[in-house]
Each structure stands twice: as C-alpha cells, then as structure tokens.
Amino acid sequence: MNLQQSGLGVAITGSGSASPLTALDNEGLSKLVETSDEWIASRTGIRQRRLATPAESVTTIATQAAQGAIAMAGLTPMDLDLIILATSTADDLFGSASQIQAELGAQKAVAFDLTAACSGFVFGLVTAAQFIRTGTYQNILLIGADVLSRWVDWNDRRTCILFGDGAGAVILQANEHDRLLGFELRSDGTQNKCLNLAYQPEPKELVDGVTIGQGSFQPITMNGQEVYRFAIRRVPEVIEKALFRANLSVEDIDWLLLHQANQRILDAVGERLNIPSHKIISNLAKHGNTSAASIPLALDEEIRQGKIQSGDTIVTAGFGAGLTWGAAIFQWGR
Missing domain, CATH: 3.40.47.10 (Thiolase/Chalcone synthase)
Known part of the structure; x- marks a missing residue:
C-alpha cells in the first residue's frame, strides 16, 4: 500500500532504547558450549549479547525505551493515545502492553500486544500508521521488546550464540507531511517449522473420557x-x-x-x-x-x-x- 494516497500523514518523531546491563561475550559462551569467539564472529558478526537478570523483564526494559522516545518527541505519557508492544516474549501470556501503560502513567492510552516475532516492529509500524491515517489517534507509542534468553536452550550452540535481550521504541504522530512512504x-x-518457539502439550485426564493438553513452551x-x-x-x-x-x-x-x-x-x-x-x-x-x-x-x-x-x-x-x-x-x- 502507498500511504501517500490519503490525506493524513505520519511522522516518526522520537526514539528510545534499553538494554540489560549484563553482557555475555563469546568467550563466556564458549564455557557453556563448544564454540569460540572467532567461530561465532566470523559466521554471525556477533561479539556479545545482553541478557536480562531475573529482576529485569520485557516490561522494565520496554518502559525504559518508551520513556526515551516520549522525551525525544517532546510529549508526556498523558499525550499518548495508543501503545503497541511488538513482542514474542511477553511477561504475561495475556499481554504486557497494559503493564507498560501503567508503568508510564499513560492513563489515556489504549494498549495491546502484537506478535510477529522478528518482523514485529515493521508490522507494528504499519499497524500504528493505519490508526493515524484514519484520524482515530494522534500520538502512538510503538515498542519492540524481547527477552529471548528465557526461551533459549543454552546447550544448543546453533541457537544460543545468536539471541540477546533488548527494547526499542518510537513515537508516531499525525503530521501535515507524510513521512511513511x-x-x-x-x-x-x-x-x-524453520523457526519456532512451540507449545508442547502433555495429556492430562481430568475425568473419564475428558483429556486435555497441559504442558509448556519448548x-x-x-x-x-x-x-x-x-x-x-x-x-x-x-x-x-x-x-x-x-x-x-x-x-x-x-x-x-x-x-x-x-x-x-x-x-x-x-x-x-x-x-x-x-x-x-x-x-x-x-x-x-x-x-x-x-x-x-x-x-x-x-x-x-x-x-x-x-x-x-x-x-x-x-x-x-x-x-x-x-x-x-x-x-x-x-
């Protein structure tokens, strides 16, 4: 779709980011699995990754990133109409966007999660634009945040060398000139099946003739x-x-x-x-x-x-x- 075809424009006016303080470099990773800094860096370009501690969460780092974006855009949390959190690792399966809304004090904002994995930010950008272009909302906070370390098998060197934790955010605002082209x-x-984080059900019989699947994500x-x-x-x-x-x-x-x-x-x-x-x-x-x-x-x-x-x-x-x-x-x- 060409976003210039209708009258209301979109501008991206603020950005923010946050990373956990703890870093695990390739040398440290080589103590967990058979690998080396040279092997990882030459094949991926990665030298280290930031990892959330038990005290950190998607909500905490996303809130920090959001605060940076809000400040850069010259807004306050009360100016926000909508918060979209793009994540695959929410702190709560029911969603974490509302927790971020509460942490920010953005009482006027609607908040919801969007899940599209590594495409989540781009999908969220397009989704947010539609609310602005229809005149529904004026100021939108879009956050991309993931704590993948929760779901990495740290004994699997095919995947554990790749993933880290972090958050980034932008502010989208209604604008006279359209900047989303x-x-x-x-x-x-x-x-x-090429890339997933799948739920694995285990059969559990509740009563005779009634069996459900109750398990965990792998x-x-x-x-x-x-x-x-x-x-x-x-x-x-x-x-x-x-x-x-x-x-x-x-x-x-x-x-x-x-x-x-x-x-x-x-x-x-x-x-x-x-x-x-x-x-x-x-x-x-x-x-x-x-x-x-x-x-x-x-x-x-x-x-x-x-x-x-x-x-x-x-x-x-x-x-x-x-x-x-x-x-x-x-x-x-x-």
Whole structure:
C-alpha cells in the first residue's frame, strides 16, 4: 500500500532504547558450549549479547525505551493515545502492553500486544500508521521488546550464540507531511517449522473420557540454513516492492536498516540491492539478535550518535518466525 494516497500523514518523531546491563561475550559462551569467539564472529558478526537478570523483564526494559522516545518527541505519557508492544516474549501470556501503560502513567492510552516475532516492529509500524491515517489517534507509542534468553536452550550452540535481550521504541504522530512512504508485508505459514518457539502439550485426564493438553513452551528451534536462504531471497524482493510503492529507487536510500539477525544476511541483502556497506546499519556485534527490538534499538543508537539526520530516508525490513517478513520506508522526523 502507498500511504501517500490519503490525506493524513505520519511522522516518526522520537526514539528510545534499553538494554540489560549484563553482557555475555563469546568467550563466556564458549564455557557453556563448544564454540569460540572467532567461530561465532566470523559466521554471525556477533561479539556479545545482553541478557536480562531475573529482576529485569520485557516490561522494565520496554518502559525504559518508551520513556526515551516520549522525551525525544517532546510529549508526556498523558499525550499518548495508543501503545503497541511488538513482542514474542511477553511477561504475561495475556499481554504486557497494559503493564507498560501503567508503568508510564499513560492513563489515556489504549494498549495491546502484537506478535510477529522478528518482523514485529515493521508490522507494528504499519499497524500504528493505519490508526493515524484514519484520524482515530494522534500520538502512538510503538515498542519492540524481547527477552529471548528465557526461551533459549543454552546447550544448543546453533541457537544460543545468536539471541540477546533488548527494547526499542518510537513515537508516531499525525503530521501535515507524510513521512511513511510505503510498505509491503508478507507471511508464509507453510515454513513455520524453520523457526519456532512451540507449545508442547502433555495429556492430562481430568475425568473419564475428558483429556486435555497441559504442558509448556519448548526452547527456540531453528533451521539456520533455511532461514538464511529465505531471508536473502525474500527480503530484497519485499524491499523492491516497497520502493516501487513509494515511487523511489535504491539510489534514494540513505540507510538500510534490517532486522539484526546475522551479518552475513545484512551483507547479502545489501549486495543484491547494490547498497554500499556504509549505508547498512549494524549493531549485531554488541547486541546479537533481539527479535522485535533489533530495528528500533539500532535506529535509536544511530539517531543519538548523530548519524541519522532529520529527513533521511530509511528502508527497514524485518524477517523471521512465522515465517513473516516485511519492509517499510520512512523519512526520519517531521
């Protein structure tokens, strides 16, 4: 969909991020599984990942990220109309967005969770835009936050080397000039088994003839080769479609901000689109794969370092479990 076709515009006016203080580097990880810093870094680009302590949660780090975004946008929590939390690791299966609303003191805001795994932030961005473009809400807080360390098998070196915890947030506001230029979203449930965090039921007989399934979620499983092939094939396609809808070309891109899954994926997508490496944002070395948090976390870091300037055109794409993938193109600021 081309978001410029209707009258109300969308601007992204604030960003914030938060990471747990505890870091586990590759050398430390090598004490858990047979691996090394050189092996992990050469294959993924990751040097360390931040891990939440038992006292930290999705709610605590998401609230911290949200406070940064609200302040940058020059708003107060009471100005918010809607809070969307993109997460796959909520503190409560019934949702954590309302807890964040309470922590912020945003009494006027509606709050709900959105689950689309590593594509969650992009899906949330598009969802939030619809509320603004229809005139329903004016100020929306979108958070991407995940604490994947809860669901990693720390004896499985195929997955434990990849994931970390973090949160990132942005403020979307109604704006005279439309800064969300185009998007494309996709899903393919036939490939769900490539990457999942599945519920495993155990039979439990309540009374004669009545048996239910009551169990727990199992650790993350992933077919890394399939996910890599999926990403380098589908992500360039979806970016090209979003560029077409926005009536832009690759040359118009100032920054390519992909979900931070693997440096090899970032490099391969950049090569396929002929985007030079200096335009590709990467913070994998410090954070690893933080799922729905990875895009807004990296965005906030670049903005606060002064690299991303107001008016810069950013192409962002998320991809992962579901399988889901999508791209959105926006200009930073009003």
